Amino acid sequence: MSDPAPARGSGGSARLRRDRSEGIVAGVIAGLAERLGWDVRLLRVLFLVGVVATGGLLLAAYALAWLLIRPAGPRVSGRRIPGGRRGWQLGLGVGLLTMAGLLVFRELGIWWSDAIVWPLVLAVTGATLLWAQSRRSAEAAPAPTPIEDRAPAAAGAGDEAIAQRARFRDLYRGGFGVALVVGAALLFLSQVDALGAARDAAFTAIVAIFALALILAPFIWRLGRNLADERAERIRSQERAEMAAHLHDSVLQTLTLMQKRADDPREVASLARRQERELRGWLAAGRSGPDGGGFSAALRAAAEEVEDAHRVKIEVVTVGDADLGEAPAALVAAVREALVNAAKFAADAGPISVYAEAGPELIEAFVRDRGPGFDPERVPPDRHGVRESIIGRMHRHGGDARIVSVPGSGTEVVLSIGRRS
């Protein structure tokens, strides 16, 4: 079973471990020799004699020991027993080779008895499945997550489906292992004719259980349906309660505030606008999640900030999105400055509109108002808002800014910048 390496004979190891550096197959014999302090070659000869004497049963015992005994120290060969499909191939292959060895021993007459060996093979296979399943479950058990680290929607639908499939697979494997072990026990008892007395009692019990199941089936079925209905109703009730709580905390409070400040139309409009924004965000969060930290989100945040500060209505439309790098951030800052100007000088002329489009190469933004307009050439030199914060900023970042304004017909600020300017 292994190479003629000298035995260590130290017996130094406190616990039995497989020694793969000395073994050829899995190091079970080498590890046992080290543990007992025996010569490894002597133990291998004894193992071969034992295999022949037991009709090959020691081979099954060896395979079981391979699975149950841990290897000692770091892996020497670098090869590990693979998992997944390869693991199943390897396990099935070893099982078939063991089966071939057993059949050969049976044909050669080196055999105990069919009544012992085949139930034992079944039991070993089932136990191996159960042990492998137990080890896999222990390895897959996640570390406890701190409560603050848990995302509110951590278990998404995809994760839940994967976890459910994994649970079903584990259940299937575990159930198959249990069935093999129970089947082996029943086969053994049947072979030695120890089931004679129990067979009648078991048959009576099965018939009684079957009759009871027929009688109780409608009640159990109805109970199950009632439970499902109750669960669905509970979920609906929780959703209603959550929505009612949210409406109370947001919409009703805002309506109360609006009633108190009915004498200030701009304040009322500002409150309504803020509430509308919040409600839209809440409704959209259920479908697509909150905005990320990109260009569109920054633009909307800037517009909301100006809206709140100046109590004007700003309509924002964005198409596409971009990462908030240096160039998009400069564009957002210029848009904000244009919005502030519009809010100062055109607040009473209707809503201010912002249209922004993030293309593959270029990001453009248009800020329009319906105010009195102005002549850009006649802006006093000491006013830096348009000259520096909009035009100068865009030029410094490799972009362009253009102001189209005619006195009496509103203003449009056109901004553009390359994504990587």
Place this chain on the structure above:
Amino acid sequence: MSGGVDRVAFVAGIAFVLLGGLLCLDQLDLIGLSWGLTAAALCAAAGVVLVAAGLAPEGRDE
């Protein structure tokens, strides 16, 4: 396949050649194969191929 031997195919080929040889010898009445020994040979051939596939380097068959 270029520059190397597909170990799984190689092992499978040898296993099935040996199996075929065994069955030929049985047909020629040079040896007597019982059902048990035939089953053992089939199990061994399939087992060797599966073990070779299980131990093959990653990425060979996937």
